[in-house]
Amino acid sequence: MSCLFRYLSIKRFLSSWLIPVVIIGLLTFLVSRGAENINYQWQWYRVGEFLIQFDKGEWFAGPLLKGLLITLKISLLSLLLTLVLSLSTAILRLSSSIVGRGLARGYLELIRNTPLLIQLYLMYFVFGPILGWDKMTTAIISLSLFQAAYTSEIFRAGLRAFNRGQIEAGLSLGLSRTDNYRYIILPQVFRQMLPPLTNEAVSLIKNSSIVSVIAIFDLTTQGRNIIAKTFLTFEVWLMVAAIYLIITLTLSLIASMVERRKVFMK
Amino acid sequence: MNGDFKGVINFNKVNKWFGEFQVLRDIDLSIQKGECIVLCGPSGSGKSTLIRCINRLETHDQGLIEIQGVLLAPGKTFPNNLLGKIGMVFQDFNLFPHMTVLNNLTLAPIRNLKLAREEAEQIALTYLERVHIRDQANKYPDQLSGGQQQRVAIARALCMKPEILLFDEPTSSLDPEMIREVLDVISELTEDGITMVCVTHEMGFARKVSDRVIFMDHGEIVEVAKPSDFFDRPNQERTKTFLNNILHYEPSS
Amino acid sequence: MSNRKKSRYRPTKLDGALVLGLGILSLIWWYRSSIGIAYQWNWDEAITTVFTSKKGIDTPFFITGIYATLRLSIWAALFATFLGFVLGVGRYCAIRSIRMFCGTYIQILRNIPPLVFIFIFYFFISSQVLPFLRLDELISRSEESGLGWVLFGPSRLWENLISGVLCISFISAAYIAEVVRAGLTSIPRGQWEAGESLGIPLADKYRFIIFPQALARIAPPLTGQYISLVKDSSIVSLISVQELTFVGSEIANSSGLLFEVWLLVAFVYFCLCFLLSISLRQVERRVTRHFHRGV
Numbered sequence: 001m002s003c004l005f006r007y008l009s010i011k012r013f014l015s016s017w018l019i020p021v022v023i024i025g026l027l028t029f030l031v032s033r034g035a036e037n038i039n040y041q042w043q044w045y046r047v048g049e050f051l052i053q054f055d056k057g058e059w060f061a062g063p064l065l066k067g068l069l070i071t072l073k074i075s076l077l078s079l080l081l082t083l084v085l086s087l088s089t090a091i092l093r094l095s096s097s098i099v100g101r102g103l104a105r106g107y108l109e110l111i112r113n114t115p116l117l118i119q120l121y122l123m124y125f126v127f128g129p130i131l132g133w134d135k136m137t138t139a140i141i142s143l144s145l146f147q148a149a150y151t152s153e154i155f156r157a158g159l160r161a162f163n164r165g166q167i168e169a170g171l172s173l174g175l176s177r178t179d180n181y182r183y184i185i186l187p188q189v190f191r192q193m194l195p196p197l198t199n200e201a202v203s204l205i206k207n208s209s210i211v212s213v214i215a216i217f218d219l220t221t222q223g224r225n226i227i228a229k230t231f232l233t234f235e236v237w238l239m240v241a242a243i244y245l246i247i248t249l250t251l252s253l254i255a256s257m258v259e260r261r262k263v264f265m266k
Numbered sequence: 267m268n269g270d271f272k273g274v275i276n277f278n279k280v281n282k283w284f285g286e287f288q289v290l291r292d293i294d295l296s297i298q299k300g301e302c303i304v305l306c307g308p309s310g311s312g313k314s315t316l317i318r319c320i321n322r323l324e325t326h327d328q329g330l331i332e333i334q335g336v337l338l339a340p341g342k343t344f345p346n347n348l349l350g351k352i353g354m355v356f357q358d359f360n361l362f363p364h365m366t367v368l369n370n371l372t373l374a375p376i377r378n379l380k381l382a383r384e385e386a387e388q389i390a391l392t393y394l395e396r397v398h399i400r401d402q403a404n405k406y407p408d409q410l411s412g413g414q415q416q417r418v419a420i421a422r423a424l425c426m427k428p429e430i431l432l433f434d435e436p437t438s439s440l441d442p443e444m445i446r447e448v449l450d451v452i453s454e455l456t457e458d459g460i461t462m463v464c465v466t467h468e469m470g471f472a473r474k475v476s477d478r479v480i481f482m483d484h485g486e487i488v489e490v491a492k493p494s495d496f497f498d499r500p501n502q503e504r505t506k507t508f509l510n511n512i513l514h515y516e517p518s519s
Numbered sequence: 520m521s522n523r524k525k526s527r528y529r530p531t532k533l534d535g536a537l538v539l540g541l542g543i544l545s546l547i548w549w550y551r552s553s554i555g556i557a558y559q560w561n562w563d564e565a566i567t568t569v570f571t572s573k574k575g576i577d578t579p580f581f582i583t584g585i586y587a588t589l590r591l592s593i594w595a596a597l598f599a600t601f602l603g604f605v606l607g608v609g610r611y612c613a614i615r616s617i618r619m620f621c622g623t624y625i626q627i628l629r630n631i632p633p634l635v636f637i638f639i640f641y642f643f644i645s646s647q648v649l650p651f652l653r654l655d656e657l658i659s660r661s662e663e664s665g666l667g668w669v670l671f672g673p674s675r676l677w678e679n680l681i682s683g684v685l686c687i688s689f690i691s692a693a694y695i696a697e698v699v700r701a702g703l704t705s706i707p708r709g710q711w712e713a714g715e716s717l718g719i720p721l722a723d724k725y726r727f728i729i730f731p732q733a734l735a736r737i738a739p740p741l742t743g744q745y746i747s748l749v750k751d752s753s754i755v756s757l758i759s760v761q762e763l764t765f766v767g768s769e770i771a772n773s774s775g776l777l778f779e780v781w782l783l784v785a786f787v788y789f790c791l792c793f794l795l796s797i798s799l800r801q802v803e804r805r806v807t808r809h810f811h812r813g814v
Contacts, residue, residue: 097533097534099533100533103541112792113750113788113789113791113793113796114750114789115750115751115752115753115754117754117756118788121764121784122781125781126778126781130551131548131551132551206630207632208632209632209634210632210634213634220634233642234643237635237639237642240635241631244635245630248630249626249630252630321716323712323715323716352716353716353717354713354716356712358707358709360707360710360712361713362710362732365727373728377723378717378718378719422717423716426718
């Protein structure tokens, strides 16, 4: 039965990948026709060197690959900070402290009513200099603050919907409040939250491209720089978009597979 | 098993599959005009699928179905003029939650039969009266109890003046104290000459109200008989087992 | 909806800890900003710069930016809603190829970084589509009337406006489509079947049975999408659409009053979105009213 399941999910994996790839191929073809009209010289062979280079018997990462690594680094660090921030916010919102609730609510309203770009600029031009942060730190904090506002809703919903019976069982066994949280509530909440959290990770990776505006050398910035130097606009942008899509689509797919598997295993 | 009289609903060697699973096997059936048929059997025996083939919410894969003289080949759905002439009452009521009771009833006559609003409302109120629920005409479905909602559903189907009325386990979603009011309404309808096919577990109802009882198991018709014969002198083994299980409960040990 | 009884407020330990923490942070902030980097806050100059107009133009530059953002958002909301509904219904359609096509569009646009999309869009499409639409002819032929200015802005910036609107719309439409599709699939099958067994024609089924119920389910997430749309409009500043962020950036750089200007810009966005969300919540409450009726 489980091999059948695996076969079906591979099939689904392929078919959900295949169609976008086919359509991208089609669009590329159409676009290339348009490009011919303006006498664009295609130089696909040069794209490879932006990814990876072989020089003197060693592999070197090309600029795009370096940018990708920075993107991944920023996304990962932001994810960790986001988890901490959003969990704290969710707990504050559900707490009995009025200052805590107000603080959380104020934070959420502030973040959710201003654009990410503006927040980034504010961090970079105002808060960063005041608090002495470097560019990377500013970017990571800004992304995390933004994402945490949305992720906290997920945690809050998860914590509220949590089965009261579990808490009562813990309390009746004599566990303290913190122990209750630590051993009973949080582990279960996390397991349930995994699929929506993967969506947040996808969101982070997408939003990370915005750090390009403060000249951090992530994937997007590297793409822009290469285009500025070589004018290979089509090839490079398509490559950059494809790399992002591969990462985000894969993550989304893993999330939906995990979700399905959990239901299946029940 | 069945007479060769051409009835108003005829099934001839009807088969249907859901993927690999055969849900209807060689169904031969003939229902006369004005008859009240009860269809019973264990879960998964195909009873719901069978009646859904009558109003084409499901289509069959093999064999011939004839409804009121209209021949239906496998996979074919109704010509437009027959839609609505076969009413259905669902287990989950399926009332439209965003409309009042009155509008639930008048929607189809206005949009399908192209009646004027006043006329449609007159008809609707008459039928609401028949199911003893006229005073709730301007309420919304979620303000009514389950039994009331099902009666509204019956009135809604009746507004289209159907000649065939299908019931798909009409009382299975109801609390026990409300089952009676719905069954009473259905019993009263038998006087009207409408052909009725009712899938139900309510054996008391089957016994008192139906003209014939059909027992299905694993997709085939096992036994067809008048109620008195069916309950007192069942022929087939499977029928006997089913009746034993459903009429008397005794712990297995 | 929780019915919170009026409870007497009792300060908790957490309250105390938070207030203390906030106090410390404020001190650090004050110290760093006035002593650490010795920034001279200059609100007077900031306000005057922002609100005075350049020579020869009636409205201050900052205000034109606000107008531009409003214009962008409204046009984009209209177009994105239309496109989103079409795609959402398309995802629900019986014809497989339409489903897949809509599905692919949605997947790509939801998973690509907005920044990458607008750069690609800007290079490929605006250089092709706009000459195609013969916009230059239209611009030279038209005169600037009052209503025209309100709806579309100055004619020299029409190309700008169209690029911006299309960009934002294409991205938002993908999200709206998912909301629409979720709303449609949340309608129980029994509603379709009841309509079918009553003989109601297909168009009427959609009109009287499905859409009213779907709209009630679609309304809440849809309003959230509109707020996102206003926020996403800030991104088109990077392709030189002269909306609020772009304008703010120019003013900040030219006047050197970075702190004040950026805080002002953030404040304007905040007011816009906050007011929008309050008014949309009222609309939402009206649309979902049949969910609120109790037994």
